Amino acid sequence: MSVPVWNPAVEFMEREALERLQFANLRKTVAWALKTPFYRRRLAEVGLTHPEDLSSLRDLRNLPYTTKNDLRAAYPDGLLAVDPEQAVRLHTSSGTTGMPTVIYHTRRDLDHWTELMARCIVAAGATARDVFQNMTSYGMFTGGLGLHYGAERVGMLVIPASSGNTARQIQLMKNFQTTVVHATPSYLLHLHSVLAGEGVTVDQLKLRKAFIGAEPHSEETRRKIEELFGIQAYNSYGLSEMNGPGVAFECVYQTGLHLWEDAYILEIIDPHTLQPRPEGETGEIVMTTLQRQATPLLRYRTRDLSHLVGGNCPCGRGHRRLARLKGRSDDMLIVNGVNVFPSQIEDVLMKTPEVGTNYLIQLEKRGSLDRLVVRTEIYAKLFTGDPQTLDDLRERIGEALRSAILVKPVVELHEPGSLPVSEGKAKRVVDLRPVF
Amino acid sequence: MAEQLSVFVDNRPGRLNAITGILRDSRINIRAMTIADHRNYGVAKLLVDDPRLAHRALVEQGFAAALKPVLAIAIEDRPGGLHELLEILAARQINVLDAYGFVITPGQRAVWCMEVDDPVEATRLLAAHGLHVLADGELYHL
Numbered sequence: 045m046s047v048p049v050w051n052p053a054v055e056f057m058e059r060e061a062l063e064r065l066q067f068a069n070l071r072k073t074v075a076w077a078l079k080t081p082f083y084r085r086r087l088a089e090v091g092l093t094h095p096e097d098l099s100s101l102r103d104l105r106n107l108p109y110t111t112k113n114d115l116r117a118a119y120p121d122g123l124l125a126v127d128p129e130q131a132v133r134l135h136t137s138s139g140t141t142g143m144p145t146v147i148y149h150t151r152r153d154l155d156h157w158t159e160l161m162a163r164c165i166v167a168a169g170a171t172a173r174d175v176f177q178n179m180t181s182y183g184m185f186t187g188g189l190g191l192h193y194g195a196e197r198v199g200m201l202v203i204p205a206s207s208g209n210t211a212r213q214i215q216l217m218k219n220f221q222t223t224v225v226h227a228t229p230s231y232l233l234h235l236h237s238v239l240a241g242e243g244v245t246v247d248q249l250k251l252r253k254a255f256i257g258a259e260p261h262s263e264e265t266r267r268k269i270e271e272l273f274g275i276q277a278y279n280s281y282g283l284s285e286m287n288g289p290g291v292a293f294e295c296v297y298q299t300g301l302h303l304w305e306d307a308y309i310l311e312i313i314d315p316h317t318l319q320p321r322p323e324g325e326t327g328e329i330v331m332t333t334l335q336r337q338a339t340p341l342l343r344y345r346t347r348d349l350s351h352l353v354g355g356n357c358p359c360g361r362g363h364r365r366l367a368r369l370k371g372r373s374d375d376m377l378i379v380n381g382v383n384v385f386p387s388q389i390e391d392v393l394m395k396t397p398e399v400g401t402n403y404l405i406q407l408e409k410r411g412s413l414d415r416l417v418v419r420t421e422i423y424a425k426l427f428t429g430d431p432q433t434l435d436d437l438r439e440r441i442g443e444a445l446r447s448a449i450l451v452k453p454v455v456e457l458h459e460p461g462s463l464p465v466s467e468g469k470a471k472r473v474v475d476l477r478p479v480f
Numbered sequence: 481m482a483e484q485l486s487v488f489v490d491n492r493p494g495r496l497n498a499i500t501g502i503l504r505d506s507r508i509n510i511r512a513m514t515i516a517d518h519r520n521y522g523v524a525k526l527l528v529d530d531p532r533l534a535h536r537a538l539v540e541q542g543f544a545a546a547l548k549p550v551l552a553i554a555i556e557d558r559p560g561g562l563h564e565l566l567e568i569l570a571a572r573q574i575n576v577l578d579a580y581g582f583v584i585t586p587g588q589r590a591v592w593c594m595e596v597d598d599p600v601e602a603t604r605l606l607a608a609h610g611l612h613v614l615a616d617g618e619l620y621h622l
Contacts, residue, residue, distance in 0.1 A: 422488055422544050423544075424539065424542070424543070424544040424545075427486075427488055427544035427545065427546050428486075428546055428548075429484075429485075429486025429523065429525075429545075429546030429547070429548050430486070430523075430548075431516050431518055431523045434488075434518065434521070434523070435518060456519075456520045456521075457488075457520070457521050458490055458520070458521065459488060459489065459490045459495070459521075459542075459543065459544065460542055460543070460544055461542045462490055
């Protein structure tokens with residue numbers, strides 16, 4: 045297999061050269077950061093007042109972390125490092141859990157972001173001949189515009205469909221023979237369940253690839269999407285604080301997500317002790333931007349959990365690979381003292397053919413104990429009509445979950461299509477426990 | 481043999497009438513219906529005049545539904561009518577899994593519906609004793 049590549053000079057760069065580039069860009073980034081009152085104060089605390097105070101990449105470890113709360117406190121312009129006239133776009137986060145955050149971009153910043161996106165798209169095997177339907181929302185959500193500009197730069201025919209209106213998505217896919225889509229995994233599963241109702245079969249579509257991201261999902265979910273549509277699905281990782289998508293992406297070998305290390309310095313730390321984790325061990329992803337002048341971020345704690353994949357990828361790229369995201373450190377549920385990730389529950393459900401693709405995890409308090417309720421929909425085509433089979437199924441799922449997460453949940457079976465479907469990021473966890 | 485329609489239904493207000501509404505819209509007549517409750521869900525079992533059409537209508541509206549053969553037997557509506565039938569099965573160690581009955585003409589005809597562990601043997605046995613196992617069409621012309 046010949047390896048498709050967008051920017052061979054950077055993508056195949058030797059480690060040593062890559063680290064030299066990182067260091068040069070880190071100094072530039074620190075110079076930009078020192079233009080903001082936030083970082084001037086924060087870096088002065090560790091005795092850094094000038095980019096030349098950094099003598100090697102290792103010195104990064106002496107810099108303080110930046111957190112989501114810092115971004116919130118700096119809202120709306122405490123982290124703007126350029127003259128407002130130089131900024132050409134901003135993206136704010138939804139602020140559902142508190143104050144919103146904002147990231148500004150200069151024209152050059154956007155150009156860099158688009159370049160990273162183009163690398164991702166080509167690495168996953170898409171080309172200028174593809175018809176690309178972008179099914180994530182445009183606007184403040186970075187997934188829409190990020191992929192849009194990247195796909196245009198590659199030269200794909202771009203359909204800016206945005207999210208929702210599934211019947212129209214299917215019509216567009218059919219009429220324009222869409223070959224590549226970008227969507228959340230839960231939306232693609234939803235779209236597939238609607239196909240038949242629209243009188244369309246998978247064979248009538250020309251789909252060959254999907255880029256999936258914006259929600260943590262399991263390998264089983266990816267395989268399910270690939271099987272249902274008969275395509276390849278590539279995992280995309282990004283977060284709005286690091287532009288959005290384009291941070292890390294799978295190449296055609298699907299062996300983990302290459303993180304573009306000329307644009308970001310990656311660290312993986314223990315979220316409690318803040319010490320670096322050895323390669324292969326799970327920890328919190330910490331990133332430093334290297335190419336964003338308008339809002340530079342140093343050692344940003346993403347709260348996302350993953351680990352580095354060891355060894356070399358057959359594609360030959362030296363940019364290291366992140367394993368599939370394990371969840372967010374703030375996604376983690378603590379149930380009667382046991383750490384549980386929603387992705388572990390999803391794994392079990394996706395391995396059970398008799399249940400559908402939609403589910404809901406609910407946490408309740410019963411006396412002093414937590415109760416974990418897993419609600420899932422039965423898959424209509426495998427319903428036999430026999431109540432005993434359903435009881436057995438519930439028992440089987442409960443047992444599989446208990447051995448996966450060490451907590452015995454209450455499993456509820458529901459009618460197909462009865463659990464809420466979100467056409468954007470799916471809301472899968474409801475915590476009804478009172479907060480003390 | 482008659483066909484029985486099983487429908488998976490959430491155990492909450494408004495779900496049963498969603499089923500009966502779909503059947504009404506398809507002009508389906510319900511002969512009998514039972515519901516087995518299993519905590520948060522139930523399985524509704526229905527005998528209807530056009531099981532295939534009813535099944536299609538429900539599946540189109542997103543319900544999980546299945547068709548399964550069921551033994552429907554015409555018996556006399558009098559003391560001992562059901563007992564005679566069950567004696568025949570008991571004598572051959574055939575186990576009844578799920579069952580319900582309804583009256584067609586009071587004092588004359590009733591129908592007994594059941595799922596058994598050995599439907600082929602049960603059918604043969606009942607026929608040998610002069611009891612008639614009804615087909616779908618017959619069920620609606622009693």
